[in-house]
Amino acid sequence: MSFVVKMNGAPNNGINGNGVHHVSVRTHVSVNPAKLKSHRQRWNVRPSEMSKKTLNPIRAIVDGMKLTPNPEKPMIALSIGDPTVFGNLPTDDTVLQAVKEAIDSHKYNGYAPSVGYQKSREAVANFYSCPEAPLEGKDVILTSGCSQAIELAISVLCNPGDNILVPRPGFSLYKTLAVSMGIQVKFYNLLPEKSWEIDLQHLESLIDDKTACLIVNNPSNPCGSVFTKEHQHKILAVASRNCIPILADEIYGDMVFPGCDFQPLAPLSSDVPILSCGGLAKRWLVPGWRMGWILIHDRNYIFGTGIREGLVKLSQRILGPCTVVQGALESILNDTPPEFYQGTISFLKSNSEICFSELSTVPGLNPVMPSGAMYIMVGIEMEHFPDFQNDVEFTERLVTEQSVFCLPATVNYSSPYLILFCYSAFYLLFVTKIGCSHSDT
Numbered sequence: 001m002s003f004v005v006k007m008n009g010a011p012n013n014g015i016n017g018n019g020v021h022h023v024s025v026r027t028h029v030s031v032n033p034a035k036l037k038s039h040r041q042r043w044n045v046r047p048s049e050m051s052k053k054t055l056n057p058i059r060a061i062v063d064g065m066k067l068t069p070n071p072e073k074p075m076i077a078l079s080i081g082d083p084t085v086f087g088n089l090p091t092d093d094t095v096l097q098a099v100k101e102a103i104d105s106h107k108y109n110g111y112a113p114s115v116g117y118q119k120s121r122e123a124v125a126n127f128y129s130c131p132e133a134p135l136e137g138k139d140v141i142l143t144s145g146c147s148q149a150i151e152l153a154i155s156v157l158c159n160p161g162d163n164i165l166v167p168r169p170g171f172s173l174y175k176t177l178a179v180s181m182g183i184q185v186k187f188y189n190l191l192p193e194k195s196w197e198i199d200l201q202h203l204e205s206l207i208d209d210k211t212a213c214l215i216v217n218n219p220s221n222p223c224g225s226v227f228t229k230e231h232q233h234k235i236l237a238v239a240s241r242n243c244i245p246i247l248a249d250e251i252y253g254d255m256v257f258p259g260c261d262f263q264p265l266a267p268l269s270s271d272v273p274i275l276s277c278g279g280l281a282k283r284w285l286v287p288g289w290r291m292g293w294i295l296i297h298d299r300n301y302i303f304g305t306g307i308r309e310g311l312v313k314l315s316q317r318i319l320g321p322c323t324v325v326q327g328a329l330e331s332i333l334n335d336t337p338p339e340f341y342q343g344t345i346s347f348l349k350s351n352s353e354i355c356f357s358e359l360s361t362v363p364g365l366n367p368v369m370p371s372g373a374m375y376i377m378v379g380i381e382m383e384h385f386p387d388f389q390n391d392v393e394f395t396e397r398l399v400t401e402q403s404v405f406c407l408p409a410t411v412n413y414s415s416p417y418l419i420l421f422c423y424s425a426f427y428l429l430f431v432t433k434i435g436c437s438h439s440d441t
């Protein structure tokens, strides 16, 4: 007997060349019949150990706080981690147009290769490539947001029982992911008096045989700090001396205030292997689109093929990010006008300046002026506020009295600081309120 197999519909246009699905069909399965029999007498469905070990510290702290706003004052939430909620920071029309065109092209409805379309990977590579750290499409893995980029990077570098070095104060996701994977987290200190530079001695003292990766977040969430080239050279020297690869979380790359320079980490090193993570969420103001990437920098061939293959395998667990956004990526990166980026930056800068100058006048509060990103940290001298034990209680009272909600920095493992998100439309109102709050007491 012979079969004729016909191809239906559009011919393979090369875009989705990897869309082949292998199905393994087992014909003869010999199983021990005794093993098939379950002796379970009743239902016992419980959440897995991994799910129980997955904890978001922001929820853990915020959900436990007493947050009853003053009914006489409208709520001012400066604690919301999403720059789109107030509607005052829209993305650029170019960005929206790119997605509309991607949809209308009907080309992006199928499965892409799990690491992303080659064309989209090349667009990211071209955007970030530089002579000291050249990138090609093969060096880019597209992911579902920068969060998944970080997850894949940690997963490919670390085994259970290993440890990773994480900044404090820092972005809480690193710990959330690591702990759920059985990876230990060691916090290295950032120094507020040195513009939140890394305490390099402390960092190096934490390294041991089980240290699998160093996470560097620059520009920083929540510090708003931007490292100098010189400081980054020193960080790289620590990594190089101890042969520790780096996960560089550079999602706020280029989101720095005028007069300040963002220097990506990878071009500064000729030997340390670096996985640089980024995405569309912050700079292009579309966090909900879930588009991120890993840039593989390995000029000394230390990652070799192993880490690259590992990343490809891990990407196959969820088969890559949204194809429509992948289809729009080239245009988003190449066609967004410089004025859009500048507009976002000057908005963030003026908000943080208002906040900084007003809060500086309040005895007992020490704001640290940020140089970039979307946050400002405000130190609380607890001896000025004897009513409060810590920043959590201070935050609670700010809500009850003034209906102003900031995040206590405890959520980022550092105390006592307040974290304010700099994109609220209500900044002026807020600093006025804080001023009142102080003179009232």
Ligand SMILES: *Cc1c(COP(=O)(O)O)cnc(C)c1O
Pocket: 144, 145, 146, 147, 148, 171, 217, 220, 221, 249, 251, 278, 279, 280, 281, 282, 287, 290, 291, 292
């Ligand atoms: C927002 C943020 C991320 C996650 O970005 P997504 O693309 O939304 O997953 C990663 N790192 C830092 C430091 C962030 O602030």
